[in-house]
Every structure is written in C-alpha cells, then in structure tokens.
Amino acid sequence: MLLPRIMVMGVGNILLSDEGLGVRFLDQLAKKSLPESVELLEGGTAGLDLIHLIREVDFLIIVDALNANAEPGTLFRLQPGDLHALSEHREVSFHEIGIIEVLAIANLLDKSPKTLIFGVQPKSLEWGVDISPEIEAQFPRLTELILEEIDTIQLKGTFTSVLSA
Template sequence: MQSPRIMVMGVGNILLSDEGLGVRFLEELAKKPLPDNVELLEGGTAGLELVHLIKEVDFLIIVDAINARTEPGSLFRFQPGDLQVFPEEYEVSFHQVGILEVLTLAKVLGQAPETLIFGVQPKLLEWGMNISPEIQALFPQLADIVCNEIDSIQRDGQFSPSQVK
C-alpha cells in the first residue's frame, strides 16, 4: 500500500511578528524525524497560487495565526467544515486571500486534500521578524501534536479523533 502524501503548510507574514508563526513553526517541526512522505511547505501569504501545490496531496495540515480575541498562545484544532462554529468576529486568517478560499477553490476543482488546521492566537501583530516568547514556547508542544496527527494518518489513514481546545 502506498503511503499517503502529507503536507504540513505554515502560513503567515513573517514581517509581522506572531502573524508569521505558521512559517516559523516549520523550523521547529523540521527538527523532528519525519517520514519520507511528509513535505513541509512555507505558504507565507501566498494566495490562490497555493492551489496547484496542494492538489497532489492526500492530507494537508495547516498552521496559522487565528485571531479569536483570546489568550495569546491559545490553540485551536479544526477542519474547514467546522468554521461555522466561529463567530463572525473571529478572523480565521489575517491574509488577503485566506487559506479557506484556497481550499474552497481546490474543492471546486475536485482536488482538495483532507485538511486539518491548527490556529494559534498571536500575541504581537506589529512590524518585526521575531515571534513573541509566549508563542515560541508553544512550538515544541505543537510539533508533538502535529507529529501525532502524522502518526495517526500513517497508522489509520485519517486524522486523530482527539480535540484540542
């Protein structure tokens, strides 16, 4: 049986401190021993051009900043279909073309992978290249959580049923 193609995509603007946490997180994840069928991709603030990058993937795990107006470092785990659970005042992405539009277009094209999103409440959203210490401190725990998801896909062919709140 062929291993599923798994992509972990970090999204965000690395020039706006914690807004770039998804991209910066990939550096932490890259320290882990990952299976050969796992690809790490810096999605940055790229928009619809990401569609062609995800169409060959079976499972997509996205890490991004999410403004839920809650405690910095709060972690959210959801799938695109879960987004009706978020009140309208939550900003699921800070980017011009959000990752959800990319996934919607991929779905329309019949090429959307199974997707899981980890959103992290940022602390700082000002100009600067550094991630705040509170968010940086979350990265090792988040790397373990993402690796557990990869293990679940490898073992069961699906995301784990557990929920992070």
Template sequence: MNSPKIMIMGVGNVLLSDEGLGVRILDAFDKDALPDNVELIEGGTAGLELVHLIKDVDFLILVDAVNAKSEPGSVFRFRPEDIRILPDAFEVSFHQVGIIEVLNVADLLGNAPQTLIYGVQPKSLDWGMEVSEEIKAVFPQLIQQIIKEIDHINATNSFMDMPPAKD
C-alpha cells in the same frame, strides 16, 4: 498500501512578528525525524497560487495565526468545515485571501486534500521578524501534536478524532 502524501503548510507574514508563526514553526521541526511521505511547505501570504501546491496532497495540516480573541499562545485545532460554526468574532486568517478560499477552489477543481488547521492566537502583530516568547513557548507542544497527527494518518489514513486543543 502506499503512504498518503502529507503536507504541513505554514502560512503567515513573517514581517509581522507572530503573524508569521505558521512559517516560523517549520524551522522548529526536526526534518530528519519526519517520515518520507511528509513535506514541509512555506505558504507565506500566498493566495490562490497555493492551489497548485496542494493538488496532489492527501492530507494537509495548516499552521496559522488565528484571531480568536483569546490568550496569546492558545492553540485551536479545527477542520475547514468547522469555520461556519465558529463565532463571528473568530477570524481564521489575517491574510487577504484566506486559506479557506484556496481550499474552496481546490475543492471545485476536484483535488482538495483532507485538511486540518492548527491555529495559534498571536500576541503581537507589530513589525518584526521574531515571534514573541509566548508563541515560541507553544512550538514544542504544537510540533508534538502534529507529529502524533502524522503517525495517526500513517496508521489509519485519517486525522485523529479529538476535541479542539485548548490551553
């Protein structure tokens, strides 16, 4: 059996401190320790141009800032289809074209990967290139969780079945 192609995509605006956490966490991964079938991609704030990046991917793990009006550093794990049932107060993305629209377009084109989103509640969206200490503190736990997810995908060809992570 061929290993599934797994992509970890960090999205966000690195100029707005914690809004860039999805991109910043990619630097915290030990790239040498990742299996060969895993690719790390900076999605930045790109919109629909991301569709071509994910067309050959089997499993997409997105990391992004989400506004759940929760404690800074709270981690949420959900599938795109869960967004319909989230409260209206929960904003999935701070970007102009959300990743959900990208996935919808990929789905229409018949090449949307199975997708999982790890969202982190930011502390600050002020101008700045660094993420806040509260967010940096979550990175090791979040990376460990994503590594477990990758191991599970490689073993079972599916995402882990578990409730959303809460702090």
C-alpha cells in the same frame, strides 16, 4: 503499502511578528525526523497560488495565526468547516485571501485534500521578525500534536478523532 502523502504547510507573513508563526514553526518541525511521505511547505502569504501546491497531497495540515480573540498562545485544532463557521462571526485570518478561500476553491476544482488546521492566537502583529515568547512556547506542544497526526494518518489513513489542542 503506499503511504498517504502528507503536507504540513506553515502560512503567514514573517515580517509581522506572530503573524508569521506558521512559517517560523516549520523551522522547528524540520529538525524532527519525518517520514519520507511528509512534505513541509512555507506557504507564506501566497493565497490562491497555494491551490496547485496542495492538489497532489492526500492530507494537509496547516499551521497559521488565528484570530479567535483568545489568550495569546492559545492553540486551536480545527477542520475547515469549523474555521468557516468561526469566520461568520469575526475575521479569523490575517491574510488578504485566507486559507478558507483557498480550500473552498480547491474543493470546487475537486482538488482539496483532507485538511486539518492548527491555529495559534497571536500576541503581536507589529512589524518585526521575532515571534513573541508566549507563542514560541507553544511550538513544542504543537510539534507533538502534529507528529501524533502524522502517525495516525500513516497507521489509520485518517486524522485523530480527539480534538485535544
């Protein structure tokens, strides 16, 4: 049986403390034993350059800082459409070209994988390379949630239906 290709992408600017949480999180996830069909990618702040990187995967799981005006460390589990609806009310991404735009363009090119986004409300966006303790404390739970998604994708070919972030 051919397993679906899964990419876990961490995005963000590692020079702006919690803005880089997606990239820093991948360091933790890389310590886990992952199936061969799972690829980890540091998307950084690459913006549109990410389109060619995601077109070859079946499932994309994104980890990023998310501005939802919530308590620092709050986890969100969203589909791209949820993120688009949220962005109508506020700027949710801290990047010049956010993941919404990247996914929209990939979709126009018929290259968009099934996508799930795990967002974390940052505490600090100040210059610095350290992640706030409140944010780093969420990494074990985030790891657990993403490993559950990977298992479900491999078993059922879809994301979990439970929205329990």
